[in-house]
Amino acid sequence: MRKSVILITGANGEVGHGLITQLAQQDTHDILVLDLHPLAPELRPLVKRWLTGDILDQHLLQRLMSEYDISMIFHLAALLSTRAEFTPEVAHRVNVEGTLNLLHLAIEGARWRGESVTFLFPSSVAVYGVPDLATKTALPPLKEHEYTQPTTMYGCNKLYCEHLGRYYAGYYRQLAAEPERFGVDFRALRFPGLISAATLPSGGTSDYAPEMLHAAAQGQPYACFVRPDTTIPFMAMPDAIDALLHLARAERGALRQQVYNVTSFSLSAAAIAERVGAAFPGAQVTFAPDLRRQAIVDSWAAALDDSAARQDWGWAPQFQAERAFADYLVPRIQARYT
């Protein structure tokens, strides 16, 4: 008999760390993880099995399917927005072809198990593309369907994968004589910039917020690569994990859409620097905007409308700005470096 598991790709990343810890605490399923790099040693006791491998390796994915009954997939592996601009074609392969491979694994798995496979996909504020700063400043929080003309490869990849997920969930091989009886239950979250106390991001364009905090806690100077007035939405990592788990548990019938915005607070880079300065009095934050990264962040929504998530599955963040800094980020980051 194959063993029933939850599969997590990109498990070594920032979200993977928190997700594995939470899922292991819940202790309802065995966890199988896949990452390009060996799983962080502290996470290894929490999982059933960890594999070092590539989501583009079809043989490896087939092997996983032959060995395991995968009931749910958290597909976290991706190349983030800054890194993707250096190698757009590689980003497309990892972000789009990788996701396609996982969706295929899910639909084949569903056929075998005679039940749908739940597919959790973290999308991003990067799917938005507002035309200019004046428009951005004047706009109310954006709904899921508004201003989705991304300017980055990563944003295009995430937006397209949202559509792929919708296709696999509702229209896969729609002209076949026998329709798919069991498919993919695709659920996507559009995250804002995430800030974790436990890990540092790499390759993103919202990274200035966590970088500022972690540098200050270590007594290092930090030159912020965006202007002080730059504003985008953010979320503390525990809320991001909570949102993923909450959406995974939601009743299918309650979900009116496949893709949901979630957000916690929108702050300018200056306001973040102010909070960092208050928490770490020796902090040396300066501003040295990189005009090209600046243009990327300027094209993202200043705030997200997450009312659909609140209505359909009861989403509510625990950490607004004040609490995120006072109760989570500052004490945990302080502890990390002392």
Ligand code: AKB
């Ligand atoms: C990035 O900056 O690429 C990510 C994101 C906003 O999705 N953090």
